[in-house]
Amino acid sequence: MSPPARRGRALGAPAQLARVALAALVAVVALGLPGCAAERGPAPIRLWHAYRGAEERALAALVATWSGPPVELLALPADAFAAKLQAAIPLGAGPDLYIDAHERLGDFRARGIVAPVGDALEEDAFGPEVLPAVEQDGVAYGVPLTLKSAALYVNDALVPTDPPDLESIAELRLPEGVYPLAYEAENAYFHAAVLHAFGGSFLAPAGEPGAPGATPGASDAFGFVGEAAERSLELVRSLVDRGVVPADADGALVTRLFAAGKAATAISGPWLANDLPPETPHYRVIPLPKVRAADGAPLRPMLTVEALMLAPAGAARPEVRAFARFVASTEGTAILRREARAVPARRDAEGLLEGETLRRAFDDPALAADALVSAFAAQARVAIPMPTSVAMRATWEPAARALKKVLRGDTAPAEALREAKQRFDDARPKAVPAARPEPLVAIVGVLCLAAAFWLVRRARRREFRAAVRRSLPAYAYVLHSVVVLGVLVFVPLFAGAAISLAVGRPGELTYVGGYNFVEILTARGGPLFASGSFYLVLLVTLAWTAVNLFFHLGIGLVLGLLLSRPTLRLKALYRVLLIIPWAVPSYVTALAWKGMFHRQFGAVSALLSAVNDLFGTDLESIAWFSRFSTAFAANCTTNIWLGFPFMMVVTLAGLTAIPKDVLEAAEVDGATRWQRLWRVTLPLLRPTVMPAAVLGAVWTFNMFNVVFLVSGGEPDGQTDILVSEAYRWAFTREAQYGFAAAYSVLIFLLLFAGTELPGLVRRWRARRRLAPAAEVSS
Amino acid sequence: MVAIRCKGVAKRFGSTVVLDGVSLEVPDGAFAVLVGPSGCGKSTLLRLLAGLERTDLGTICFGERDVGELAPRERDIAMVFQSYALYPHLTVRENLAFGLRLRKTPKPAIEARVREVSGMLGLEKLLDRMPRELSGGQRQRVAMGRAIARRAQLFLFDEPLSNLDASLRAAVRVEIRRLHLELRTTSVYVTHDQVEAMTLADVMFVLNKGRIEQSGAPLDIYDRPATRFVAGFLGSPAMNFLEARVATAEGAGGTGLALEVGAGASLPLEPGAFAGEVVKGAKVTVGVRPHDFEPVADPNIPALAARVVLCEALGGETYAHATVGEQPLVVRLGGSERLDPGARLRLRAPRIHLFDPARGRALARPT
Structure with a gap:
């Protein structure tokens, strides 16, 4: 290339850049203009789902066979799925259709993010056990896709013939240490199967109870009461008491027991098949057995229908409805069945095995997957769809608590159920008349006026204006942190405070003034120290904070002092080891400790039995979470483990700041080691440790992770602290955000008072002490 | 009141030998000063006396009692630290009373003692202040008061004046001396400042490299x-050292010997001063303190010829920095004398010290 040419190019570069930029701008504008959309071809169909692994691949394979307009698939995390939908669809940025469990329909419909499916649903294709699940007031709001329910896993070697009923499982002759049946007995989801066998349900049926044709769970009233409920509880309690079913079982334990051949049968969903390791003894899956005690009625598990739901915008597009029909078609669901072992919701689903063929298929590795799907499909036919009402979500917590209380022998079934109903009714949102906003507006107005008046008065002062002008560059330096703090701290703070003055679900908040605060501070009309009242929870929180802080400080100080001894060897190693509890994320630690406190299989119980073996003692393993004292102790142990390293580090830092001379002076002055500690070291540590202690108190006061994950408020919410109680109002009691926000405002005020008042009092006292002196001097 | 006897005290930190067989005796009621350059081991020796460190070898006795294995609090001593080491969380009153309270002295007795000590040191108005509210000099006095209040049998001072400014230092030095004369408690005082050492000491120990010189x-x-x-x-300014050779003197009188300093300059050797120790041709180091030089006006008297480099006038006296040959020299002149750079100076030294240049030992003492 010749030099002039090169120069020419160099000169041309800016011009070229400008041309590219212009072209890009034009392209952006052109794409954005609706008039030009026609040139792009049909708009894509957006489908959101929360599938992972095999299910996600199966869905992609299914979509690949679609010949209509292009489909954009987006996989979202399951736990954030609903929140994303609620946020995106009203803004028009959401999907045209999405896949979710049918029990959310009630909520989604209330939020207006789901529309009737219209011709997307082939009504004849679905049975009467499935269709009601997606219907709201007789109108279908979803296209059923796949089904999920629990069924019975049977260990072939231990149980060669299908047990006819639950009682015969209990009577199985089994080797020592093998449970006849493993399932999560304390989990309300699994208990539903027993409850349904007795004709009960968690939500009361609409209309006359027991009237023919009444759909279970059609009303919003608590249904887990009465004879059916009591009998279901008594049955399960006797199973646990007789050792037929393990106590305190969670999903992981059920998996472990069945995989190890320590459970002859297990009640679980299709997910258990995925979790079982290859070395699991050979097993088959059959429908849940009948119950002799319930006059031979079968156990009927909860049915979840994974359905395609159409967003209002998507429902209006014929091609989206056609796509939904295609996905839910016989061919479509066949792909899901083949690729992801999903149980098809259609009646005419192909490849389902029955009877003796099904039984034999479990022995044939090539057919095992089909056999599994077929078994769950058979179970789904007798399962009962989970109610879609919003109230359903509020039944879980009271129902689970009642279950736990009864299974642990704390309370009789009738009493536990009465409490559960009371708890449900208590937590249901009450109809609250909207308050007049004028007083609030007036107060805020007066405050704003006062602030404006004060600002103007300051601004009129010449020196103030000069000072502001002088420090303008400094404001530029702090601006970004002010913005960040404002957005991340102050906006949520004020938004939370504002919500505390309202009731209702998000999007339909009603201003009610101080109603939430009055309700909380009057213990909702009950006795002031009733279970779950603000004052009782506050007491627990204070005790929790005090106990933790005491041990944090005590252990931290002792370890800090030990580690600072100059003669100690391997100091660096100990320091690292002792900081580990702090370095591990608190929820990991909390879950680990929860596992250790497990009544039967935890490390603490193993330790006790080891002690028993060694010394011939007879220490009983403790059901840690069945009594307040032990549950509280378990929480405290976990949090003390988490918190002492911080105090230890602070102590170490404080110790390095103590001059060696002062300690030597005390030594020469005649102080013993002990006297040096009490009279010199500890007083000198105070200025370092005190702020850390205040900080630690605030952290502990708000330590949600440990309380929520270790005891989960057990027993019966007694170990809940204020933050976990606030969480329950927001997330397990029908989203009563206003109530939860009021709790958090109260927590804020308490902590503010607790940490700031001592300082204010000290300053006020100091001023008062100085005042007479000033008078004398003047 | 107690006498101190140390015998063969040795201490090392790791491979560093800090004290190498130190023996010393301090009579009952004496004010002993350990002086030496930094790193000579004087502070370590003090800490050994206090019991804050343990000896590797050797014995330490207070009176008849071997204290080698005793903890500081069992030795009945009081110590003033360089940093004062006041208890920052206690008032002056509490600082003074600290040691007494540890010993469970009755309250009225403590109050009386605090009153007495604060009167002695002028601390009455500071009793309710915190250490951080005091000036350096005040803190120093509280530190001394704390030691005195205890009425220990031995006072230890670890460079107590080095954090004070010059004028205050002089005043407190006098104060310490006065208090000692009043209390007559056996005291050991560590300093690197030779003025403090000279003014305070009844007995002085000069330490160098872990040994008493x-x-x-x-x-x-x-x-x-x-x-x-x-x-x-x-001595300040320090003694002048000139390398010299013993030669036969030219001219009149004397021993017939002179010290040749080089470049033709020489000092006559006074008769009888170093009899027997100095022979012709030997190499020696000549030590002359700046104030031991005398200018010589008479050109017939043999004298050392020096050339002035500069003069420092301090008012009462003037120090002339000069050279003899290549060797530097400081000479004290009268307060009003001024010499320009380059001026010649003829000097006589009536008092000289001679040292063995190889080992530094003094050859013979001038009388």
Whole structure:
């Protein structure tokens, strides 16, 4: 290339850049203009789902066979799925259709993010056990896709013939240490199967109870009461008491027991098949057995229908409805069945095995997957769809608590159920008349006026204006942190405070003034120290904070002092080891400790039995979470483990700041080691440790992770602290955000008072002490 | 009140030898000063006396009692630290009473003692202040008060004046001396400042590299330094050292010997002063304190010829920095004398010290 040419190019570069930029701008504008959309071809169909692994691949394979307009698939995390939908669809940025469990329909419909499916649903294709699940007031709001329910896993070697009923499982002759049946007995989801066998349900049926044709769970009233409920509880309690079913079982334990051949049968969903390791003894899956005690009625598990739901915008597009029909078609669901072992919701689903063929298929590795799907499909036919009402979500917590209380022998079934109903009714949102906003507006107005008046008065002062002008560059330096703090701290703070003055679900908040605060501070009309009242929870929180802080400080100080001894060897190693509890994320630690406190299989119980073996003692393993004292102790142990390293580090830092001379002076002055500690070291540590202690108190006061994950408020919410109680109002009691926000405002005020008042009092006292002196001097 | 006897005390930290067989005796009621350059081991020796460190070898006795294995609090001592080491969380009153309270002294007795000590040191108005509210001098006095209040049998001072400014230092020095005369408590005082050492000491120990170079009354040591190190360490400005060779003197009188300093300059050797020790042709180091030079006006008297480099006028006296040949020299002149750079100076030295140039030992003491 010749030099002039090169120069020419160099000169041309800016011009070229400008041309590219212009072209890009034009392209952006052109794409954005609706008039030009026609040139792009049909708009894509957006489908959101929360599938992972095999299910996600199966869905992609299914979509690949679609010949209509292009489909954009987006996989979202399951736990954030609903929140994303609620946020995106009203803004028009959401999907045209999405896949979710049918029990959310009630909520989604209330939020207006789901529309009737219209011709997307082939009504004849679905049975009467499935269709009601997606219907709201007789109108279908979803296209059923796949089904999920629990069924019975049977260990072939231990149980060669299908047990006819639950009682015969209990009577199985089994080797020592093998449970006849493993399932999560304390989990309300699994208990539903027993409850349904007795004709009960968690939500009361609409209309006359027991009237023919009444759909279970059609009303919003608590249904887990009465004879059916009591009998279901008594049955399960006797199973646990007789050792037929393990106590305190969670999903992981059920998996472990069945995989190890320590459970002859297990009640679980299709997910258990995925979790079982290859070395699991050979097993088959059959429908849940009948119950002799319930006059031979079968156990009927909860049915979840994974359905395609159409967003209002998507429902209006014929091609989206056609796509939904295609996905839910016989061919479509066949792909899901083949690729992801999903149980098809259609009646005419192909490849389902029955009877003796099904039984034999479990022995044939090539057919095992089909056999599994077929078994769950058979179970789904007798399962009962989970109610879609919003109230359903509020039944879980009271129902689970009642279950736990009864299974642990704390309370009789009738009493536990009465409490559960009371708890449900208590937590249901009450109809609250909207308050007049004028007083609030007036107060805020007066405050704003006062602030404006004060600002103007300051601004009129010449020196103030000069000072502001002088420090303008400094404001530029702090601006970004002010913005960040404002957005991340102050906006949520004020938004939370504002919500505390309202009731209702998000999007339909009603201003009610101080109603939430009055309700909380009057213990909702009950006795002031009733279970779950603000004052009782506050007491627990204070005790929790005090106990933790005491041990944090005590252990931290002792370890800090030990580690600072100059003669100690391997100091660096100990320091690292002792900081580990702090370095591990608190929820990991909390879950680990929860596992250790497990009544039967935890490390603490193993330790006790080891002690028993060694010394011939007879220490009983403790059901840690069945009594307040032990549950509280378990929480405290976990949090003390988490918190002492911080105090230890602070102590170490404080110790390095103590001059060696002062300690030597005390030594020469005649102080013993002990006297040096009490009279010199500890007083000198105070200025370092005190702020850390205040900080630690605030952290502990708000330590949600440990309380929520270790005891989960057990027993019966007694170990809940204020933050976990606030969480329950927001997330397990029908989203009563206003109530939860009021709790958090109260927590804020308490902590503010607790940490700031001592300082204010000290300053006020100091001023008062100085005042007479000033008078004398003047 | 107690006498101190140390015998063969040795201490090392790791491979560093800090004290190498130190023996010393301090009579009952005496004020002993350990002086030496930094790193000579004087502070370590004090800490050994206090019991804050343990000896590796050797014995330490207070009176008849071997205290080697005793903890500091069992030794009945009081110590004033360089940093004062006041208890920052206690008021002056509480600081003074701290040691007494540890010993469960009755309250009225403590109050009386605090009153007495604060009167002695002028601390009455500071009793309710916190240490951080005091000036350096005040803190120093509280530290001394704390030691005095205890009425220990031995006071230890670890460079207590080094954090004070010059004028205050002089005042407190006098104060310490006065208190000692009043209390007569056996005291051991560590310093690197030779003025403090000279003014305070009844007995002085000059330490160098973990050994005691010389001990005795301060003026004796000053007048008859046993080594070149001691001679150079004591006195301000420091003693001049000139390398010289013993030669036959030209001209009149004397021993017939002179010290040739080089470049033709020489000092006559007074008769009888170094009899027997100095022979012709030997190499020696000549030590002359700046104030021991005398200018010589008479050109017939043999004298040392020096060339002035510069003069420092301090008012009462003037120090002339000069050279003899290549060797530097400081000479004290009268307060009003001024010499320009380059001026010639003829000097006579009636009092000189001679040292063995190889080992630094003093050759013979001038009388």
